[in-house]
């Protein structure tokens with residue numbers, strides 16, 4: 001095999017070697033960047049289960065914006081994000097200096113500054129005005145400003161409200177601002193039902209799902225054959241199926257297969273290949289499934305366990321019966337679990353797990369691998 005390094009990235013927030021199946025979404029955003037204001041894609045909310053690729057999409061958006069010369073501020077929703085965003089805007093403005101703004105890449109990630117205060121009233125106005133000034137300068141230059149905010153399910157609601165109000169103001173003035181945020185589905189439903197709404201409700205909602213298994217197989221085939229790695233006939237098909245198209249598992253399986261190939265000098269036999277997949281599935285339990293259910297209440301867990309008897313989607317009526325709950329009560333657990341990104345609707349009156357491995361984990365008595 002070639003001396004290529006293992007390209008797979010089974011790490012949250014790390015861009016994968018091949019970003020499967022996300023082109024259309026990114027294309028819409030990139031198109032928006034060219035028009036720069038008042039169009040689709042510039043204001044977007046990305047949601048989806050854990051490990052489905054939300055943070056990676058934010059990274060991609062940042063990359064595309066930078067390529068087009070946009071300034072970028074990327075933040076995560078820990079306390080004080082609004083103040084950090086305001087500080088970053090100030091830094092960018094300073095960086096541009098007095099002369100005509102240079103057309104160059106400006107990226108600031110203020111994460112780690114450790115500001116824990118909210119923005120006082122006068123600084124909010126200052127931020128709005130300063131931001132508008134910055135946006136006018138960027139506008140003259142044919143670019144704009146992208147702000148990304150990750151993990152919005154954890155965002156302090158009043159900070160988010162303030163940020164939304166400021167951005168809304170800039171949008172109304174036709175300034176070149178793009179705001180793309182990401183979080184668990186819970187974020188959407190609460191936030192959109194609160195005051196932040198009118199503005200964010202108009203944002204594009206991008207609900208990320210697992211990708212097509214066929215595309216996973218093709219991606220594996222491309223990457224492994226480029227490195228001269230060979231598997232038994234039909235194996236990559238099975239490996240792709242084992243991933244369920246779930247992005248984190250795609251990376252885990254690819255990673256362990258690659259490691260196995262390195263050990264075997266490029267050819268992987270049936271036994272080692274199966275072992276690699278098993279190792280990946282086990283790691284998925286520890287890294288994704290365990291943490292995902294750690295916050296579920298006892299009753300939520302009862303609901304999840306009641307589902308585990310089925311091999312495919314579960315009927316919500318059957319689940320209610322199994323857990324001896326009224327339909328009404330079961331519907332509440334169902335809604336909570338959907339918001340937490342643990343299960344999702346699967347057609348009329350049915351639900352299924354959103355995270356692969358969850359069923360097997362529950363069936364195995366919930367031992368962490």
Ligand SMILES: Nc1ncnc2c1ncn2[C@@H]1O[C@H](COP(=O)(O)OP(=O)(O)OP(=O)(O)O)[C@@H](O)[C@H]1O
Nearest residue numbers: 011012013016020050051052053054055056247248
């Ligand atoms: N389209 C894709 N194709 C292949 N792999 C992907 C894709 N999107 C993401 N990944 C991989 O999936 C893993 C999870 O991605 P990411 O961290 O973006 O998920 P997330 O939705 O932000 O998760 P969390 O909710 O825990 O923050 C990473 O290892 C990443 O490399």
Ligand SMILES: [Mg+2]
Nearest residue numbers: 012013054055
């Ligand atoms: Mg993430």
